[in-house]
Amino acid sequence: IDLDRFKAVNDTRGHDVGDRLLVEVANRLRGCVRETDIIARMGGDEFAILQAPLDGPEAAMALAARIVERLGAPYHVGGQRLLVGASVGVALCPDHGCDPQTLLRRADLALYRAKLGGRGSLACYAPGLEEDTTERFVLEQDLRAAIASDQFTLAYQPVCDTQSLAVVGFEALLRWRHPVRGAVEPRLFIPLAEECGLIGVLGQWALETACAEAAAWARPCRIAVNVSPAQFRAPDLPARIAETLARTGLDPRWLQLEVTEGLLLEDTDAVLETMRALRAQGIGITLDDFGTAHASLSYLRRFPFDTLKIDQSFVRSLGEDAGAQSIVQAVLTLAHGLGLVVVAEGVETEEQLALLRAMRCQLVQGFLIGRPAPAARVREQLWSAADPLLPAGQAAAG
Ligand code: C2E
Ligand code: CA
Ligand code: CA
Numbered sequence: 001i002d003l004d005r006f007k008a009v010n011d012t013r014g015h016d017v018g019d020r021l022l023v024e025v026a027n028r029l030r031g032c033v034r035e036t037d038i039i040a041r042m043g044g045d046e047f048a049i050l051q052a053p054l055d056g057p058e059a060a061m062a063l064a065a066r067i068v069e070r071l072g073a074p075y076h077v078g079g080q081r082l083l084v085g086a087s088v089g090v091a092l093c094p095d096h097g098c099d100p101q102t103l104l105r106r107a108d109l110a111l112y113r114a115k116l117g118g119r120g121s122l123a124c125y126a127p128g129l130e131e132d133t134t135e136r137f138v139l140e141q142d143l144r145a146a147i148a149s150d151q152f153t154l155a156y157q158p159v160c161d162t163q164s165l166a167v168v169g170f171e172a173l174l175r176w177r178h179p180v181r182g183a184v185e186p187r188l189f190i191p192l193a194e195e196c197g198l199i200g201v202l203g204q205w206a207l208e209t210a211c212a213e214a215a216a217w218a219r220p221c222r223i224a225v226n227v228s229p230a231q232f233r234a235p236d237l238p239a240r241i242a243e244t245l246a247r248t249g250l251d252p253r254w255l256q257l258e259v260t261e262g263l264l265l266e267d268t269d270a271v272l273e274t275m276r277a278l279r280a281q282g283i284g285i286t287l288d289d290f291g292t293a294h295a296s297l298s299y300l301r302r303f304p305f306d307t308l309k310i311d312q313s314f315v316r317s318l319g320e321d322a323g324a325q326s327i328v329q330a331v332l333t334l335a336h337g338l339g340l341v342v343v344a345e346g347v348e349t350e351e352q353l354a355l356l357r358a359m360r361c362q363l364v365q366g367f368l369i370g371r372p373a374p375a376a377r378v379r380e381q382l383w384s385a386a387d388p389l390l391p392a393g394q395a396a397a398g
Pocket of ligand 1: 289
């Protein structure tokens with residue numbers, strides 16, 4: 001069991017708070033197990049549980065799920081509300097080994113795998129995980145080489161006005177064409193780039209390329225660029241972006257940065273300062289994937305966002321699940337009350353679009369309206385289209 005975000009708590013709130021948090025974690029772990037199970041702290045923020053006797057593999061996974069859930073609930077330590085999650089890796093005796101070293105090593109590999117799935121995940125060891133980790137190592141080497149050898153491109157997906165479907169901007173999305181594997185998904189290589197410290201270089205490349213591209217468009221449009229938390233936390237970000245804008249000749253008002261909720265959990269004062277500096281330059285900031293992590297509504301007021309993107313998972317359930325519709329409606333009401341523009345992403349059906357129109361969501365993005373396309377195609381489209389620009393094959397509404 002490994003805690004997520006513990007280091008940040010320790011660094012920003014002090015070791016005393018960190019220590020008390022660990023005690024609280026241990027108490028919660030105690031509440032998850034039976035009398036016969038053994039809990040140990042392996043060091044730092046790592047714990048292990050020896051679950052014996054075991055009523056089959058399902059019981060181990062059920063315990064892992066319980067731990068992820070209980071440890072993920074907010075903590076109140078010294079008058080502060082803290083969020084730290086946990087990831088869990090499971091190995092079984094005798095299936096995966098019969099000596100402690102092998103079992104621990106394999107549980108560790110499973111934990112490593114779980115973490116690849118994001119925070120608060122769990123995984124069980126499976127034969128082949130060793131090779132998988134080697135493969136990951138190879139991919140990391142390839143990623144380093146790829147940056148140097150032009151294997152990245154950006155695809156641009158239109159963002160449209162919900163009522164008229166006129167294009168108001170594009171989101172730049174990274175694409176990696178690996179010489180042997182072919183296209184590698186961002187879902188795979190972005191977390192890898194984050195973990196091995198390459199996201200700074202890669203993110204700067206994406207920013208620079210997207211700005212240069214947008215500066216050359218026949219009709220000025222907004223360009224949204226995704227920025228990872230690690231990249232955002234670099235103290236020189238506002239200065240570097242100002243330089244990039246000056247070099248590429250893009251007016252700051254066309255640039256929109258997209259950040260996720262994860263950024264807002266740590267180091268809030270520094271993040272706030274960076275955001276204010278960017279907004280002062282005229283740059284917009286979007287809260288991406290809204291509703292997927294520990295979104296606290298207070299973030300919307302505390303941080304100077306101007307746009308909010310409702311996550312695809314809610315949009316996908318529109319029309320199928322009344323709950324999703326209520327959530328989207330509530331988010332829209334709240335965002336509009338705060339003066340924020342709302343983008344619904346992942347719009348795939350006419351029905352979803354109709355519901356979003358009825359609910360007065362201003363902007364939409366999704367496969368129904370336009371898929372991410374290469375730069376040349378977008379450039380051509382922008383040269384040839386009369387204003388308002390409509391994506392190919394779509395008719396204006398009403
Ligand atoms: P995201 O920022 O949420 O981007 C939207 C993702 O949804 C894109 O996936 C896009 O292709 C996909 N998408 C758009 N419309 C639809 C739809 O109607 N249906 C479905 N099923 N999917 C749709 P993609 O390109 O694979 O990117 C995945 C993620 O990778 C992005 O999620 C973003 O978090 C990250 N990413 C991409 N480019 C960059 C980058 O330059 N920097 C950073 N830091 N992250 C990036
Ligand atoms: Ca995005
Ligand atoms: Ca998103």
